Amino acid sequence: MTNELADAWGAMHPAHCKNCHAAFLVPPQAGAPNCPNCFAARLEPMPALQADAPPELVIPFSVSDATLNANLERWLREIPFKPASLNLRALQKNLVRVFLPMYLADARAYGTWTSQMGFDYLVASSEERFDGTNWVTQRLNETRVRWEPRAGELTRAYENLPAPASEAHARWMIALGAADWREPPFDSLRALAFAPDTLGNAIVQAPDLAPNAAWQFARAQLERRAARECETAANAQHHEKFELRAAYGEPRWTLLLLPTYVTSYSDDGGKWIPVRVNGQSGFVNGIKRASMQRAHSWSIALGAAALGAFLLAALLGVAGALYDAFLPALFVLGVTFLLCLAAPVPLLLAWQFNRQQAAK
Template identity: 25%
Template sequence: MSDVRDDLVRTRCDACGSQLAYVPGTQHLRCGACGGEVEIVHAAGDAVDEHSFDAWAAAQEGSRAGLLEDRLLTCDGCGATTRGTDLSAACRFCGGHLVAVAEADGHVQPEAVVPFGVEQARAREAFRRWVRSRPFAPSELKKVGDTESLHGSYVPHWTFDAETSSSYTGQRGDEYHVTVKDGDEERQERRVSWTPVSGRVERSFDDVLVPASSQVSETDLRRLGPWALEDAVPFRAEYLAGYSAARYEVEPAAGLERAKATMAKAITADVRRDIGGDEQRVGSVATAYTDVMFKLVLLPLWIATYVYAGRQWQVMVNANTGQVVGRRPFSAVKITVAVLVVLLVVVALVLWYVTSRT
């Protein structure tokens, strides 16, 4: 296992020794006690680079790079050590920030980060609005937004670029109409003439996004999007100070297969357009992928977890755009009352109609 004792971001204020944390929407860390600030400095020429997937795969052949390994991290505050697989976490003894500067050997380094752009206060207000706008929510739920704390976390994602060339076979359907007699009446019937076709379509893909962690469901992450990837900056560990950051669990090869599934949907749509006509039947599509590039990017989330009726519920705020997605309970009493009201209205309308006809 890889031990990392010194490769940590120093998150203690030089002036008072308190914790520094990244301030959303800025390029600096701020001390929670004295308000002192430290600028996040990027090296000259620092840029978000993408890497050749083929070159990476060849270099990894036969290695154990994909395995999650515990790492030894030492708190720069109290000196306590802890093991874990996360890139950033809190010290379990003093609450200090543990932020690793570099990944363990063989693991893919984050190339980019979309920093927190939505402050906690704004996220909490968005959370409150979301909670209070839920229909048939229990009355107790309305109070949650006032008391629940939000936890900031970065979720790892892969992005993939590729040049694709796809050969296809299928059928083009062109509609026409015929006159059909039915006794003394005539009517027009639609028919389709099918013609075998084949061809080739090409498409360039850029930044196809694939979640690389099971921390949040893929369905929720899709609903939280789209992410403003143009806000991504070259990765600096300082952006993680004060937030948790999970390591990727989905390996690049598995991520590429998921990306190809996303690309296939767009390619099929291109094939249908290329076939033309009024209807299309797609028989086969064979796609060649070239110049496949990838990178690991960290995307920011505010996450609130609350308990209601003995069950955990989770609400998330996209800390890049402010989009809110979550789960919530329903009030059986409110639903029953609403159904009864609708039934009473229907009965009243029926009685009014019957009375007015007599």
């Protein structure tokens, strides 16, 4: 390891995953953890990282253990026939803290814009209605939008435009609770200046996109902000076809680390399925899968009980013939019938649950 790397990152060492090619900085006591990106291989040490510049900012973990556990518990509650490794204790045991990279860009824009601006206005109208005996007039106020072309000049600096530092950025943002991946579900105003001890022994995933590659995203973000600002300045409530013809100053890039928890459980086939938690909001996300094996065991158990009940009914039938009392035999036969109906239900429930989750 170079001295520079050690100065910047403390005792963290570079590692990578041979399966998904993600690169990380791993704290010394973590050993060779499972890849927190794909969960299909263990991380292996490597001599150096391609992008090893330390971040400028770190958003600290701020979810309490109680909230984290409650959210995980709520997340797994609705899964029927949970795989053996899908319980709160196992999820807690596999939990690792991982910082994900993201860029913030500061840039200046100088140029002109054109847009259709929409202005709300009220239209009063009345409606005649027959209420059974009389015609009544009802006043209605309806909001309509008047569109007008507008244009202007813009010279402005924009700060903290979010931009991806990884190919997986959009997927991460959705998994961590964003409704729109372009709006990261984190409050970057609460970020702290980076120092190795702000990481608190968490794993850090390295960027796999250079800032140049992220510029088009930052620019799109800048245009969205500019469009909203021009809308407000025009006293409009809507905008459409916003076009900005601008020159941009050299952007200034900041690497920011986002706090996440990653845990996992294994499905019937032994494949590890990741569950991610937003380390700032506590939002939990992961594929939910019922165990067909456990559902199968339940179906077999119900089938065996049905067979037992049938044998009992037959025995009681014979005894009933001898003593002229068939009622208990009929009752047990009814129970047999219900058990036969119930036997395939676990399999159907688990199958249907997995199908619904896969369709999401």
